[in-house]
Amino acid sequence: MMDDRFDKWNEWLDIIYSEITDLSINRHIFREVQNIIKNNLKIQKPSSFYEFLGSVYAASALMGIRRQVKIDGDSISFARLLKEICDTPEILSRNRFVALYKENMDRRFADRDFDRFAGKVKCHVDPDLVKSDLKNFKDKVKKCEKYADQRVAHIDKRAMKNIPTHKNLDDCIDLLEELMKKYYLLFRAKSLVSILPIFQYDWKAIFRERWLP
Numbered sequence: 001m002m003d004d005r006f007d008k009w010n011e012w013l014d015i016i017y018s019e020i021t022d023l024s025i026n027r028h029i030f031r032e033v034q035n036i037i038k039n040n041l042k043i044q045k046p047s048s049f050y051e052f053l054g055s056v057y058a059a060s061a062l063m064g065i066r067r068q069v070k071i072d073g074d075s076i077s078f079a080r081l082l083k084e085i086c087d088t089p090e091i092l093s094r095n096r097f098v099a100l101y102k103e104n105m106d107r108r109f110a111d112r113d114f115d116r117f118a119g120k121v122k123c124h125v126d127p128d129l130v131k132s133d134l135k136n137f138k139d140k141v142k143k144c145e146k147y148a149d150q151r152v153a154h155i156d157k158r159a160m161k162n163i164p165t166h167k168n169l170d171d172c173i174d175l176l177e178e179l180m181k182k183y184y185l186l187f188r189a190k191s192l193v194s195i196l197p198i199f200q201y202d203w204k205a206i207f208r209e210r211w212l213p
Contacts, residue, residue, distance in 0.1 A: 006091050009084065012076050013187055016068065017195075020078075020176045023064045024196045027173055029203070030057045036207060058169070059152050065172045066148040069141050078179060082134040085125065092118065092125040092186055100189035110189070117186055125186065133179060141172045 033053065037043055068078040085092060097118070098110040119126025143164045150156035177195040184192050 002088075002091050005084075005088065006096070009081060009091070010187060012081050013184065015076050016078050016081065017180060017184065019064060019067065020173075020180050021195055021197065023061060023173050024177060026057060026060055026064075027170070028196055032204065036204075058166075061169045061173070062144055062148040062152050062164070065141050065144050065169070065176070066153070068176060069138060069145050078176065079134060079137065081183075082130055082137070085130045086127045086134065089121075089127040089130065090124045094118075094123055097186065097189060113185070113189070117182055133182075137175060137179065140175050143168055144172050 030053070037050070067075075070077050071080045071083055094111070094114050097114050098107060101107070101110040118124075119129045121127075143162055146162075147160065147164050150158065150160055180195060181192045184190060
């Protein structure tokens, strides 16, 4: 039963990782295109295309963040994963984590890493630390979640106050990346240096071509 639940969480981790990677890629591309515009005086002019680009990125990022905070019976999200870990922390056990280290590695390194990221509860991840991560995440994304609910998913008749900024979006994505690095290590004893992947091709090549005849 415990192995089944761990396997389920492990599958969720791949799905959540893919979602957060998409958020990171989209943000990177949006920023780089902004830099292209900033560094080329010839294209610094009013354009509905720029408005479209900004609104599509913002809506996509808001909905991507919103997906990770929803906790319901049909959702696969970071918030739901953390909630289930809080409910059954013994599944992320020290023994399971240590077993991921190669046999020729010193067990002290495994115990040290587990204590650092999972807390010093003797046999499993500390649920209080996971609860703290969940609360911090929910608090951080609250403004973005509310806006996504009331203005992106549908138009709410209520007036919208405290509209999120691009900094709010960045803060939420940054936190998701940090949480993913932490829980990826706890699940797989592998470190993620960066969520943003290395591009295997020059995606900016299209901007070096003339678009109109």
